[in-house]
Amino acid sequence: MVTRRLHSRGCILCHQGAKLVLFVTGRCSRTCWYCPLSRERKGLDIVYANDRQVHAPEDIIEEAKAMDALGTGITGGEPLLMPERVIEYCTLLKERFGKEHHIHLYTGLAPDEATLMRLRGLVDEIRFHPPQELWHRICETGYARAATAAREMGFETGIEVPALPGLEGLASILPLIDFLNINELEWGEHCAAAMRERGLEPEDGVHNAVRGSRQWAEGLCSHDRVHWCSSVFKDSVQLRERLKRIARTTARPFDEVTDDGTVVYGVLEPEGGIDSFMHILEEHICQEYDGHIEMAWWILIDRSDELPGKKYIVERYPNRGMIMEVTPL
Numbered sequence: 001m002v003t004r005r006l007h008s009r010g011c012i013l014c015h016q017g018a019k020l021v022l023f024v025t026g027r028c029s030r031t032c033w034y035c036p037l038s039r040e041r042k043g044l045d046i047v048y049a050n051d052r053q054v055h056a057p058e059d060i061i062e063e064a065k066a067m068d069a070l071g072t073g074i075t076g077g078e079p080l081l082m083p084e085r086v087i088e089y090c091t092l093l094k095e096r097f098g099k100e101h102h103i104h105l106y107t108g109l110a111p112d113e114a115t116l117m118r119l120r121g122l123v124d125e126i127r128f129h130p131p132q133e134l135w136h137r138i139c140e141t142g143y144a145r146a147a148t149a150a151r152e153m154g155f156e157t158g159i160e161v162p163a164l165p166g167l168e169g170l171a172s173i174l175p176l177i178d179f180l181n182i183n184e185l186e187w188g189e190h191c192a193a194a195m196r197e198r199g200l201e202p203e204d205g206v207h208n209a210v211r212g213s214r215q216w217a218e219g220l221c222s223h224d225r226v227h228w229c230s231s232v233f234k235d236s237v238q239l240r241e242r243l244k245r246i247a248r249t250t251a252r253p254f255d256e257v258t259d260d261g262t263v264v265y266g267v268l269e270p271e272g273g274i275d276s277f278m279h280i281l282e283e284h285i286c287q288e289y290d291g292h293i294e295m296a297w298w299i300l301i302d303r304s305d306e307l308p309g310k311k312y313i314v315e316r317y318p319n320r321g322m323i324m325e326v327t328p329l
C-alpha cells in the first residue's frame with residue numbers, strides 16, 4: 001500500500017508548535033513586492049529567536065529550551081547571505097539538542113553544490129523560494145538545479161512560496177522535489193501600498209490574509225506533494241501551540257495559562273515601596289520584580305482593599321513575551 005505523505009517533517013513539527021523560529025538576518029538581495037518583513041526587521045542585520053532579539057548564540061539555546069523545541073526553522077531576510085552564521089547556529093543546535101533536532105532552512109537563492117555540501121548534516125530540509133517571475137520556466141533555472149542537487153545529497157527538498165498569480169507554472173518542478181508549500185498571501189504594513197496597486201485587499205479587519213489568494217493555488221492543491229498553509233492556521237494553531245509549549249516550561253505557579261498559551265497575572269506597584277509589603281511576599285506565592293510585586297490575579301482582586309498602590313492585571317506571551325492587555329483594577 002502506498003501511504004500518502006501530506007507534510008514534510010518540518011511542517012509536522014511546525015503543526016505542534018515545536019519549532020524555534022530563528023531569524024538570522026533581515027538583509028536580503030531581493031526586492032519582492034509582497035515581502036512580509038516588518039520595518040523593525042527589514043534590511044537590518046539582526047537576529048531573533050522567536051520574538052526575542054539574540055545578542056549571543058547562547059540566547060538561541062535559552063529560547064529553544066524555554067519552548068522545549070524539537071526543531072528549528074531558519075529564516076530571514078536571506079539566511080544564505082550569512083552562511084557562516086547559519087553554519088555556526090546549526091552546529092550549536094545540533095551539538096546541544098542532538099542530530100534529531102530537525103532544522104529546515106528557507107532560502108530565496110539557488111545555492112551551488114559547494115554551499116550545499118557545507119550544510120549537509122546540519123540542515124535536514126531546504127525550502128527554496130524562487131522569484132515569481134521565474135515560476136513559468138522554473139525547470140530551466142538554477143532553482144531546479146539546486147533542488148536536484150540538494151535532493152541527491154539527501155536533504156528533504158521543497159519549494160515554499162506565497163499564493164500569487166502564476167503558481168501553476170510550478171507544476172513542472174513537482175517531480176523533482178519532495179513537497180511544495182503554498183502560503184496564503186498575507187497583508188503586511190511594509191507592502192500594503194504594493195498590494196493596493198495590484199488591487200488586493202485584506203480579507204477582513206481581523207486576519208492577515210489577502211482576499212482571494214487561494215484561487216491562485218486551486219489548480220495545484222489537489223496534487224499530493226502540494227500543501228496549502230492558511231494564514232488562520234499560522235495564527236491560530238502554530239502560534240498558539242508554540243506559546244503553550246513555552247508556557248509549560250516557563251509559567252510560574254501563580255501565572256494562569258490561558259487556552260491560547262498566554263499567561264495572566266496581577267501586578268501591585270505598592271505605595272511606600274516594597275518593604276512595607278513583605279508580608280504579602282511571605283504569605284503568598286508571588287514574585288518581586290523590578291520594583292513591583294507580581295502575584296495571582298485573583299489574590300490581587302480578593303485582597304485589593306489591603307493593598308494600597310497601583311494594581312493591574314497583565315496578559316502576555318509567556319516568558320516575558322509581548323504584552324497583549326493591561327487591565328487596571
Ligand code: SF4
Pocket residue numbers: 028029030031032034035036037076077078108129
Ligand atoms: S526573498 Fe524573502 S526576505 Fe527577501 S525580499 Fe523576498 S520575501 Fe522579502
